[in-house]
Amino acid sequence: MIAAMRYSKLFIPTLRDDPADAEVISHKLLLRAGYIRRVTSGVYDYLPLALRVLRKIEAVIRQELNRSGAQELLMPMVQPCELWEKSGRMEKYGPELLRFKDRHGHDSCLGPTHEEVISDLVARELRSYKQLPMNLYQIQTKFRDEIRPRFGLMRGREFIMKDGYSFHADDACLAAEYDNMFATYCRIFERFGLNFRPVEADCGSIGGNKTHEFHVLAESGEDLIAHCSGCDYAANVEKAVSERSVQAFEAATLQSVDTPNVTSAEDVAALLSLEPSALLKTVVYRVIGGENDATVIAACVRGDDQLQEIKLIHALAADGVEMATDEEVQSIGGVSGFIGPQGLSCKLLLDQSLNEAAGLVAGANKKDAHVTGLDTARDLDAASFADLRETRAGDDCLKCGSAIELSRGIEVGQVFALGTQYTESMEVMFQNQQGKRAVATMGCYGIGVSRLMAAVVEQCNDDSGISWPPELAPFQLGLITMGKSEEVMQASETIYQQLLDAGIDVLWDERKERPGVKFKDAELIGLPMQVVIGDRGLKAGLVEMGLRSGERNEVALTDIVNLVIDQLKTSGSTN
Numbered sequence: 083m084i085a086a087m088r089y090s091k092l093f094i095p096t097l098r099d100d101p102a103d104a105e106v107i108s109h110k111l112l113l114r115a116g117y118i119r120r121v122t123s124g125v126y127d128y129l130p131l132a133l134r135v136l137r138k139i140e141a142v143i144r145q146e147l148n149r150s151g152a153q154e155l156l157m158p159m160v161q162p163c164e165l166w167e168k169s170g171r172m173e174k175y176g177p178e179l180l181r182f183k184d185r186h187g188h189d190s191c192l193g194p195t196h197e198e199v200i201s202d203l204v205a206r207e208l209r210s211y212k213q214l215p216m217n218l219y220q221i222q223t224k225f226r227d228e229i230r231p232r233f234g235l236m237r238g239r240e241f242i243m244k245d246g247y248s249f250h251a252d253d254a255c256l257a258a259e260y261d262n263m264f265a266t267y268c269r270i271f272e273r274f275g276l277n278f279r280p281v282e283a284d285c286g287s288i289g290g291n292k293t294h295e296f297h298v299l300a301e302s303g304e305d306l307i308a309h310c311s312g313c314d315y316a317a318n319v320e321k322a323v324s325e326r327s328v329q330a331f332e333a334a335t336l337q338s339v340d341t342p343n344v345t346s347a348e349d350v351a352a353l354l355s356l357e358p359s360a361l362l363k364t365v366v367y368r369v370i371g372g373e374n375d376a377t378v379i380a381a382c383v384r385g386d387d388q389l390q391e392i393k394l395i396h397a398l399a400a401d402g403v404e405m406a407t408d409e410e411v412q413s414i415g416g417v418s419g420f421i422g423p424q425g426l427s428c429k430l431l432l433d434q435s436l437n438e439a440a441g442l443v444a445g446a447n448k449k450d451a452h453v454t455g456l457d458t459a460r461d462l463d464a465a466s467f468a469d470l471r472e473t474r475a476g477d478d479c480l481k482c483g484s485a486i487e488l489s490r491g492i493e494v495g496q497v498f499a500l501g502t503q504y505t506e507s508m509e510v511m512f513q514n515q516q517g518k519r520a521v522a523t524m525g526c527y528g529i530g531v532s533r534l535m536a537a538v539v540e541q542c543n544d545d546s547g548i549s550w551p552p553e554l555a556p557f558q559l560g561l562i563t564m565g566k567s568e569e570v571m572q573a574s575e576t577i578y579q580q581l582l583d584a585g586i587d588v589l590w591d592e593r594k595e596r597p598g599v600k601f602k603d604a605e606l607i608g609l610p611m612q613v614v615i616g617d618r619g620l621k622a623g624l625v626e627m628g629l630r631s632g633e634r635n636e637v638a639l640t641d642i643v644n645l646v647i648d649q650l651k652t653s654g655s656t657n
């Protein structure tokens with residue numbers, strides 16, 4: 083007897099009310115419907131229902147990856163720090179890498195990702211180009227000591243990831259595998275029935291390489307993505323490029339104007355009856371890493387634009403930037419609240435839309451004063467220009483000219499053509515066709531498995547609870563028994579066994595609860611299909627078959643198993 087498929091035996095601790103500390107819908111519903119429980123910050127128990135969903139997500143991922151030629155392996159969670167020293171990431175990765183010493187004093191860490199471990203493995207085993215290409219993946223628990231774990235499974239510290247790594251003899255082969263993985267990811271997310279977008283993404287400080295993120299569109303998403311209404315252009319705003327026509331303002335002489343206590347771009351524009359785009363906003367940062375490390379710099383965008391920090395970091399070839407303190411602003415001759423680009427003793431970067439712009443208004447670096455008539459070519463020497471502004475809704479697409487739209491997205495996966503970034507430092511070498519030693523080139527491919535479970539719930543829910551896509555539901559079917567008579571229990575048991583025999587994942591709700599409670603629970607936990615069997619129908623040889631969407635039909639008891647099988651086939655749920 084498979085007791086665990088009887089509701090009364092299954093561990094499903096549902097909650098009547100929304101938990102107070104859950105902000106996003108997936109976090110609320112996964113707690114309420116008895117899928118997860120919090121152990122500590124960013125660390126969760128996956129209860130039986132959640133584990134069933136995770137296993138189904140993993141099954142789809144495995145099937146598609148194996149079909150695409152990737153091979154599964156399993157690497158350890160604990161990694162020796164030596165490998166991170168070797169790749170040069172020990173310093174760079176920062177406090178997200180949880181480090182500790184084992185009893186022998188060896189520096190170890192919990193794996194947040196596995197480029198080092200896999201490169202080390204492949205470096206030791208790779209001899210010849212004949213062994214290439216290879217694509218190895220694992221599905222494994224990762225640990226990242228995130229500064230702000232939140233939104234339940236969406237940003238955990240411990241989470242499940244599928245991470246894959248490919249190795250190639252040359253970049254053309256890597257490019258082909260990148261496309262193969264890109265297409266595989268699209269198939270996986272399509273099978274989950276998700277509304278998703280692959281988007282061009284930022285490569286981090288590596289530069290030059292290619293990467294796409296896969297985003298599930300949802301209001302709760304932490305990322306902002308720009309996509310074109312007319313073509314397939316889509317990019318994370320950290321990377322998105324676009325154009326907008328800005329009004330050219332008339333050239334004028336430079337003048338000082340009094341702006342007592344008026345500091346924000348909008349307020350200055352309103353006071354002087356100007357378009358916000360006539361304003362030049364100046365932001366001061368301290369640079370981390372690169373040749374400007376630890377120096378203070380100033381960056382300017384138009385008053386109605388936002389500065390995109392990732393673009394600034396790239397323009398500076400830095401590792402990061404941090405907003406300057408008041409003292410740092412003063413140290414370069416700036417006056418907080420009235421900062422402008424003139425006369426600052428620091429590196430000055432301007433958004434490219436400000437190149438040769440005239441008639442601008444900017445802070446005067448004097449308390450309660452701005453300047454008007456600023457001309458970037460005439461009045462600012464030694465300024466450099468770069469794309470620093472964040473793409474806005476309504477901008478023009480550079481590819482086709484149509485309007486750009488913005489949506490929020492949850493990053494559920496990323497593919498990355500790394501090139502030789504790790505293989506060089508980790509010495510992943512092989513003998514090429516010409517008999518010479520060469521460095522392999524590498525790609526990496528991740529999917530956030532546990533985050534994906536939350537992302538699916540963000541898209542698939544209604545007022546009553548979760549509404550799983552059939553392929554991912556913890557059970558394909560809920561069999562609900564109404565009434566307690568001997569006959570109805572007997573008939574339910576028979577159908578239950580027949581459904582199990584047919585290989586269907588069925589959850590039999592045989593509890594001594596009121597029908598209302600059972601229906602509510604079935605909807606809350608999100609089973610896509612229900613079969614309801616009650617005394618009255620049974621006398622007429624009928625049962626009710628219903629879908630989570632609300633559609634219900636009375637059907638003959640004798641047909642039910644075949645009808646369920648047909649329905650599962652049409653809904654694409656095949657397990």
Ligand code: ATP
Pocket residue numbers: 195226228235236237238239240241242243493494495496528529530531532533534
């Ligand atoms: P993010 O920008 O959200 O921090 P990332 O770009 O650092 O993610 P990757 O290194 O690309 O993450 O990891 C691969 C996948 O693992 C991500 O696409 C995401 O789906 C998932 N993931 C990353 N961090 C977390 C986390 N803290 N909790 C849950 N899933 C995560």
Ligand code: MG
Pocket residue numbers: 295493495496
């Ligand atoms: Mg990523």
